[in-house]
Amino acid sequence: MSRAAVLGTGSWGTTFAMVLAEAGTETTLWGRRSEIAEAISERHENPDYLPGIRLPETLTATTDPAKALAGADFVVLAVPSQTLRANLAAWKPLIPPDAVLVSLMKGIERGTCKRMSEVITEVADVPGDRVAVVSGPNLAREIAEHQPATTVVACSDIGTAERLQAACHTQWFRPYTNADVVGAELGGAVKNVIALAVGIAVGMGLGDNARASLMTRGLAEIARLGAALGADQHTFAGLAGMGDLIATCSSPLSRNRTFGENLGRGMTLAEVTEATKQTAEGVKSCESVLALARAHGVEVPITEVVVGVIHEGLTPEEAAMLLLSRTPKPERYGV
Ligand SMILES: NC(=O)c1ccc[n+]([C@@H]2O[C@H](COP(=O)([O-])OP(=O)(O)OC[C@H]3O[C@@H](n4cnc5c(N)ncnc54)[C@H](O)[C@@H]3O)[C@@H](O)[C@H]2O)c1
Ligand SMILES: O=P(O)(O)OC[C@H](O)CO
Structure with missing residues (x-):
């Protein structure tokens, strides 16, 4: 079984963590606010971002990034794009050496005009083939309600894309691979x-x-x-x-x-x-x-x-x- 850390307990971070957990991936969320982490771990809900959605009991959350990142095969980044650089710099020493870094973010960095995968390779100092992107028609609320959806898992290394595809493939969520990051x-x-x-x-x-x-x-x-x-x-x-x-x-x-x-x-x-x-x-x-x-x-x-x-x-x-x-x-x- 693979293990994922999802960093960010907003609507998409929480929903994608739910998808990973439902696909059988052992998943821990990290968030800044302890009341949200507690609600996810103990009451299986995220009332601020996904009110009324029941989260899987296997999904836990913590405010401690070291706990979330320990042993992660996939490090899934789901914070607002303009905050990625500072957050990732702080997380870098905690990221397992062979982990794949996965961007869920849909922004371009201000000042540098860099795509999120470029920020990741630069700040985490990892080669491009260890960075993947998940992007597609993915309105979080619909996916959390188990409405059918598809997505693209993009990575220059197709073997890595296929591993991530398997880690997030459920009955309702169908990921396709693509090498075009x-x-x-x-x-x-x-x-x-x-x-x-x-x-x-x-x-x-x-x-x-x-x-x-x-x-x-x-x-x-x-x-x-x-x-x-x-x-x-x-x-x-x-x-x-x-x-x-x-x-x-x-x-x-x-x-x-x-x-x-x-x-x-x-x-x-x-x-x-x-x-x-x-x-x-x-x-x-x-x-x-x-x-x-x-x-x-x-x-x-x-x-x-x-x-x-x-x-x-x-x-x-x-x-x-x-x-x-x-x-x-x-x-x-x-x-
Ligand atoms: N919501 C969707 O339907 C959806 C779908 C696909 C992709 N995305 C993308 O996913 C990314 C995350 O979006 P979201 O929908 O989860 O956003 P959101 O607004 O629902 O949640 C953002 C999360 O980041 C946290 N946050 C805010 N500032 C922070 C900081 N400085 N450091 C650390 N954490 C911080 C917030 O507390 C919150 O937990 C965005 O790039 C978005 O475009 C969103
Ligand atoms: O709610 P938006 O506008 O951030 O869009 C959400 C997703 O990106 C849709 O795929």
Whole structure:
């Protein structure tokens, strides 16, 4: 039996730990707050992030990272992307030497524009083939309710991807392997920015044509950036690309889409931030995605207006007009 440590007791960390435990992997969660760790270990619930969900009795949690990490074959990282570097630096001495580090995170680091797997290889000082990424249409609440879902387990070493696939494969959760870590990570991070745009459109009362247009042209942005960064284009037609984009942009469960919807309805950034209790990665990552795209000479007009609305005082109406008044183009260019 393999053993996993899941670091982060938020909605996805807890849900993925539940999936691992249900797949027969011995799993311990680490979280900062003792009341949540106690609720998971003793009452088998996480009332703050997954109210009403019964967690497996075999799943335990601790506030002691050494306890969670002891003997782990998989070290699963599920903290907000912008906190990964500092957290991982503190955990590094406790990580077993042969453990595989697994990112559940869908963000790009501010300042460095690095993907999470890049932050992991750098901070933990491990080779790329010991880092895996899980990304796909994975709204945590649905998975915790045992609704069927699929995902992508990406690792440059396919044997490692297959071991992780086996460790998280359940009756309801079906992971596929993929060797394209860059594509899986870009799909996950950039779709959050596109979901903010779709949310803004929904909040403005725009129709299904506008939503479909943003999703499709959003996928073109993801694919163009992916091409510049060496990703496999097939990944973007798959679960970690189109699949996650559709789920996130369509679901009221998405924190990113909901954040955008509130902005589109006319709430101020401060009001929306105050109302958002969980992590909406696109809010911070949109600036890093834009910087990354500019550094590679890639046009990302939807991302640009999302940055404009969130960080530069552009109104949703001005954002819509900016997109619609762009120079006419062929549908497929620059790829
Ligand atoms: N929730 C989902 O449906 C879902 C699905 C797939 C991927 N993800 C990704 O998983 C990652 C984690 O998201 P989540 O949904 O679990 O977020 P969340 O907001 O539900 O939980 C975040 C967790 O991190 C903790 N945290 C906050 N700041 C911290 C810090 N400085 N140091 C350590 N811990 C800190 C919080 O206490 C909480 O336990 C994100 O990158 C997200 O994009 C989420
Ligand atoms: O709630 P969001 O917007 O962070 O999206 C959750 C997942 O990434 C969907 O796959």
